[in-house]
Amino acid sequence: MASTELNVTPAAVSHRIKALENELGQPLFNRQYRGVELTEAGALLFVSLQRGFETISGTVQRIRSRHDRSGVSIAATTAMSGLWLTPRLAAFWKEHPGVAISQLIQDDRKPQDVDLSIHYGDPEAEDDETRVLFSDRILALGTEQFAETWGITRLADLSDVPLIHTQSGVNPYTEWSEWFATLDRPAPRGPGFHLNNYLISLQAAEDHIGAVLGWEGLLGGYLDSGRLLQLVPDSMPSPHPFYLRIHARASANARLFADWLAEH
Missing domain, CATH: 3.40.190.10 (Periplasmic binding protein-like II)
Incomplete structure (x- = not known):
């Protein structure tokens, strides 16, 4: 119920709706014995508010994403992270101490919502930009x-x-x-x-x-x-190389890290 979500009493919700209807000069709900339904005015207001909240939510998400752009997220399997990636992070941080790296261990599914990911296979099959790491x-x-x-x-x-x-x-x-x-x-x-x-x-x-x-x-x-x-x-x-996939969301720092890994 609305009162539960807003953490107020049902009476308080009814009072606010009544005050809004008085302000607008027309009802927002048709009140029936078994419940209520939106009037035409109520439906118009609902659609406008829904669009407004969606816009606000999207803007907040973009602001948060922009705030996190200084960091880099990279996904790899447990083996690749432990045997190859992690030992190289200390050397990268010595050269670029201001770049934060977030490692995600993903052994059982395709990496999502990251800047970079490491794979073994054919980089030509990827739609995204790639960097070959090594093949031996x-x-x-x-x-x-x-x-x-x-x-x-x-x-x-x-x-x-x-x-x-x-x-x-x-x-x-x-x-x-x-x-x-x-x-x-x-x-x-x-x-x-x-x-x-x-x-x-x-x-x-x-x-x-x-x-x-x-x-x-x-x-x-x-x-x-x-x-x-x-x-x-x-x-x-090796029939395939280990390669780095640069996802579409990758920031400038992510590309910096990708180039550094490919060189080292």
Whole structure:
């Protein structure tokens, strides 16, 4: 009821309506036994007020949006944020300390209402402007213990070992079947472990559960520290790059950040 929404008594609402009708010199409602309905004058006033409130709401939203334009919002998967994006923020802030960055983790849907988003795939398929971040080799990775347990030294040794498969709703990661086909090998026959989060896939590989595919540029820290190692010398050129999508709402600061990421 109107009185509840306005936090006043029903009597107060009736008094205000009556005062308005007296001011206008005509009724705004036809009062009936089972309720009320707008008169022609009431309907005209309702439409005008509705349009006015919509205009006010839109103006307030534009003012808020303009106020937030100094900041930059960027969406990425958990893996991309943790492995690649977050480590670069400190360097960006040293050069541009006045630009605030908001990271949104989005693993299961298309990013919306952000300035920028990071994807793995074909940037030419996007309607928006894009920046390629990197494209490199895809390696078969696992722990030293896993390699020793299964006796892995060459490509053929991977055909029957447990493999970890990552299936994400946002980034359709390159799969093992494609990796083997590119290297002219038949599809693997070993047991598979299917996960929908790449960081969990990496953790499973660290726990010696199976081999996982990894992008050399994305997983440099894992390789340098020895947490995972390249199981065989063979590798596949990445069919797609990781790229930055610049959404239509992107501000000047968002474009500054996009250019900086593409350079670094």
